[in-house]
Amino acid sequence: MRSLLVLPVVAGAALWWLRGRYLLVTVRGDSMMPALRPDTRVLARLGGRYRTGSVVVFRRESEFVQLMVKRVAARAGEPVPADCRAAVPDAVVPPGHLLVRGDNPGSSDSRTFGYVRESAVLGTVRAGTLRGRDRQDADVTR
Numbered sequence: 001m002r003s004l005l006v007l008p009v010v011a012g013a014a015l016w017w018l019r020g021r022y023l024l025v026t027v028r029g030d031s032m033m034p035a036l037r038p039d040t041r042v043l044a045r046l047g048g049r050y051r052t053g054s055v056v057v058f059r060r061e062s063e064f065v066q067l068m069v070k071r072v073a074a075r076a077g078e079p080v081p082a083d084c085r086a087a088v089p090d091a092v093v094p095p096g097h098l099l100v101r102g103d104n105p106g107s108s109d110s111r112t113f114g115y116v117r118e119s120a121v122l123g124t125v126r127a128g129t130l131r132g133r134d135r136q137d138a139d140v141t142r
Contacts, residue, residue, distance in 0.1 A: 021046055023123055025057055027069055031102035031109070035071075042069065044123035052078065055125040056100065058116055069125065070100035070109050076118065087114045 044057045099110035
């Protein structure tokens with residue numbers, strides 16, 4: 001009988017622990033196609049390190065969208081990619097900033113809006129998870 005009571009407690013503790021370390025985000029739009037399709041839910045590890053090529057979740061203050069999911073195109077100290085040079089004035093990404101790019105060539109990303117502050121990055125996408133009819137209207141669920 002005691003083992004039946006312990007299981008819900010352990011499960012609850014595990015969920016509480018994960019809540020502060022991961023973020024579940026629903027991808028909206030096709031900017032990350034073909035890697036991430038619309039309505040795919042991805043699990044992002046909060047904080048942590050990322051590198052060029054990592055997929056990150058970040059906040060854009062000037063956008064109506066709460067969060068964005070894009071691939072890191074260049075980090076601080078790295079050369080600005082040729083396709084981003086029209087949007088940023090520098091040859092090298094300055095400290096505290098990065099450039100992001102959607103996998104879809106028509107994506108709204110650093111090619112159009114320029115730099116993203118490193119402090120705006122919430123986490124790194126670790127895995128695609130659920131896709132289907134059980135999605136919620138919100139872009140982000142915690």
